[in-house]
Amino acid sequence: MADTDLMDKLVSLAKRRGYVFQSSEIYGGAASVWDYGPLGVELKRNVKEAWWKSMVHERDDIEGLDAAILMHPRVWEASGHVANFTDPLVECLNCHRRFREDTLLSEQGAADAAGLQCPSCGTRGRWTEPRQFNLMFKTFKGPTEDSAEIVYLRPETAQGIYVNFLNVQQSARQKIPFGIAQIGKAFRNEITPGNFTFRTLEFEQMEMQFFVKPGTDGEWFEQWRERRMAWHREVIGLAPERLRYHPHEKLAHYASAAGDVEFFFGGSIGDEGWGEIEGIHNRTDFDLGNHQEWSGKRMEYIDPAAGERYLPYIIETSAGADRVTLAVLANAYREEEVEGETRVVLSIKPSLAPLKTGVFPLVKKDGMPERAGQIHEALRARGIPSFYDESGAIGRRYRRQDEAGTPFGITVDGETMENGTVTVRERDTMTQARIGQDQIEAYLRERIG
């Protein structure tokens, strides 16, 4: 399958099975904004919970936070976003479509705008002068649309962590090194959004800021880089050959070292199909230093034991929940020939799959629907997401769950009614095992993780 086909197939599968819908579809759709359907919301929640478990619940040295989206406008002046969070925007003089000049230059290998061809109409070298376009969405607070009342929708969750650094450190009685983690929405008025949920105007970030003593930052950067790569591989189950770490050559205004965890999506995403799913940055004391200066409030950490006070350095790990979710879908999508038909399977890791099992009566008679219904209810009551389906041939019911990414299928048949055993079908191998009805929960728990 060509890579470009994969994204199209995912868009259509996502809609068909209820993973992702275009926002405001009945009005023609809102460009680059997507809604998560019944299965999508579960998958994304499972991704976020896996992150929270690894970053917060399994560690003593990281605390959670849920800061507000709207912040004091000076935060964004202090952080440098008002002045620097910009992309160079150029407009084609022929078709008036707008693009990011830096992206076009690197995609087309051109030295300047004179050599650039418009991706939309094909005209070469006819562009407006580049204009620095700020990516922050602005809105107004209060009843007047007055410039004094401008507030921003946060373009990253990180700043909510920085301004709360001492609140968290003191209330949780943490000592450096320690981290603060947060999951939440961020907004960017991207010039050229697209590629399904890869680049959207509104997205969720899973960010962790780790505060360290200056001088130890290089070591911590390396540790976090390795841990985060391992998380994507081991916890999320992304194929190792589709993951790479890409160090930045050009650093953002706040960073002394930075790199991206990239996943191979294929198609037109990123650098020849490799797209960033997480950024890892050494932000030095840039953010705390600026907040200290702009707010006039001390942001230093005091270490009474060592008799020291200093502004900590920050190692940031910043992952996109939507991009990781899209990577899970792209990683899981398979098509194979089975008995002359194409089988579409989403081989999502069972721990992340929205539904863990389907429950099916083989036929709609002889007490089988009632027995299957009881099994389904019991699983649900025990916190195992299950789906009951009695409509259509059993093969079709299996296929529907294969496409939805459900790792197991339990079938109640004639033997169940005689001796209390059921078959459990495994999505990826299509093999079946026969187990006692009373073993179902243990069987699934062992494999769901």
Ligand code: ATP
């Ligand atoms: P890109 O270079 O792709 O624009 P970035 O370097 O600006 O990304 P960061 O500021 O490092 O991204 O943000 C951290 C993470 O947030 C990214 O790795 C990505 O997963 C996610 N993210 C950033 N922008 C978007 C977006 N427009 N849509 C979806 N996710 C995004």
